[in-house]
Amino acid sequence: MLPCFTVYSSELVQKAAINDIAASVMSFNMNYKDTGLFGVYAVAKANCLDDLAFAIMHEMSKLSYRVTEEDVIRARNQLKSSIQLHLDGSTAVVEDIGRQLLTYGRRIPTPELFARIDVVDASTVKRVANRFIFDQDVAIVAMGPIQGLPDYNWFRRRTYMLRY
Incomplete structure (x- = not known):
């Protein structure tokens, strides 16, 4: 479990701590002259991978809708x-x-x-998220016992939310 968090922590960190689905959650961003890379680094127990994946993708896709x-x-x-x-x-x-x-x-x-x-x-934030997150391909790297990690199509489908 994440050792502590405050009300000033991100919603993702709060969800991970409250639900005990991750030992560590950290965002990263690397800028280059003509490109960049951002994402979330997380460490989780094997039986919590799907819950953590859902929480991460929900928070990422939410940037296009509700900020x-x-x-x-x-x-x-x-x-x-x-x-x-x-x-x-x-x-x-x-x-x-x-x-x-x-x-x-x-x-x-x-x-x-x-x-x-x-x-x-x-x-x-919404404009940039719509350009780079909404309905875009993602890259996933995982190691260890990842049998409980959803497949690529599961992640890809969660780059958008259907609103009716």
């Missing part, structure tokens, strides 16, 4: 806090400088980076 300004404000604040906490040593700062040089061709000052983060609103 509130409160959600976005919380996410912006968490991201800015994470950036500040990550840059606490010279190694992390040098790594950040290198990543920004490769991605943007220059180092982006923190105030400019935070200003870019602050322009994101709920409609931006």
Whole structure:
């Protein structure tokens, strides 16, 4: 079980903790100059794989439909806090400088980076989710005892929600 969570945690982390379906859940995002990769990394017990897969796909597809300004404000604040906490040593700062040089061709000052983060609103999240998540192919990597993991078609069908 996830050791602790707060009301400020994502809904996915809260669901995983309350239902004891994951030992660890973490999102990731990697930017490159011309592409990127984002997703969810999770560790679960073999008998909870389908529940965790459902929770992850539900939260991902929900980004196309239901995002509130409160959600976005919380996410912006968490991201800015994470950036500040990550840059606490010279190694992390040098790594950040290198990543920004490769991605943007220059180092982006923190105030400019935070200003870019602050322009994101709920409609931006929905627009981007509709472009990159809604009804799009997904990549899945799993290892260990994965007999309980749903097949690819199951995941693919959950990139959208049918609304009547």
